[in-house]
């Protein structure tokens with residue numbers, strides 16, 4: 001495959017210097033005006049590369065089409081596949097004045113960041129660094145900001161793939177759609193995504209971690225709100241009258257299963273997580289997260305909450321104990337499994353770029369999971385970033401290059417398998 005006109009690294013370094021932090025307290029879309037800076041730039045660059053139908057809509061979504069290079073009768077047989085990346089970065093760490101630093105030809109060992117904070121990326125904490133990426137060029141921050149590889153690595157990879165498509169007309173492809181979205185980090189990237197207008201049958205988000213990774217399983221997520229109504233009386237004259245909702249909620253909390261908590265579970269184990277508690281002695285409410293990869297696990301968790309409600313109600317008959325449980329999102333796997341080619345072709349494409357595919361699971365949700373339920377099944381592929389949402393964030397340049405190549409090979413496999421070549 002020919003080298004792209006503009007090296008991926010140059011592109012990535014330009015993008016990370018543009019501050020695009022999203023803000024969950026804002027109601028606009030994009031949630032922050034500064035996201036327009038990158039989204040508009042991407043739109044202009046796509047037009048500049050010759051993608052004539054590139055658009056940016058009133059909510060900041062950038063869509064474009066790479067036309068097929070097959071004869072029309074063959075192109076029509078290939079499903080339209082999309083590639084997505086999000087332009088915003090996490091609100092938790094500042095993204096202002098990012099000063100990326102390239103550690104060329106990483107030799108192994110810990111990496112001390114060049115800024116004044118003296119922070120160190122330790123191999124003990126990030127074993128992939130030495131195990132997988134020795135000899136590669138590692139991009140880090142100076143220790144004062146996030147890097148924004150999540151997901152500007154994905155953005156640079158998709159943009160570079162457009163270059164690769166155009167410069168390698170001999171590699172067959174169907175119609176390929178690309179898209180850049182705002183506000184993924186605050187869980188709203190799918191909110192205003194117009195699946196119909198995007199026009200793909202399936203898509204892949206380029207928003208994963210280490211080289212070779214494929215993710216298509218997320219938690220099933222429910223939220224519970226438990227409310228306890230007590231009865232307030234002047235505490236000096238409260239004997240046999242006061243019903244203290246705070247104490248009763250304390251009783252409720254001690255009955256939650258201790259082992260089924262985020263701090264005691266990993267891998268495929270689910271959890272119940274109380275995370276907001278508010279109120280006064282008259283009335284207290286608590287919000288809890290219910291998470292499990294399996295819907296049977298969620299049903300068990302719901303039963304646990306309902307049983308505690310019943311028991312606490314019995315123990316405190318003068319109070320009123322209620323729980324409301326609602327679905328937040330479902331495991332995307334239930335949608336992805338309907339089209340087995342999605343993951344099978346991704347695996348084959350990863351092998352084609354000489355990498356071993358590795359399945360991992362997402363202990364959370366993604367825009368891809370929501371899009372999967374909006375009619376656009378969306379597995380997530382590696383983008384290369386690690387230690388995301390922190391000042392230690394880093395990404396190997398050569399992994400980003402592999403990801404760009406993967407996009408082209410994956411499109412090639414969809415074309416090969418769907419249209420008979422003559």
Ligand SMILES: [Zn+2]
Pocket residue numbers: 086150151184207
């Ligand atoms: Zn991301």
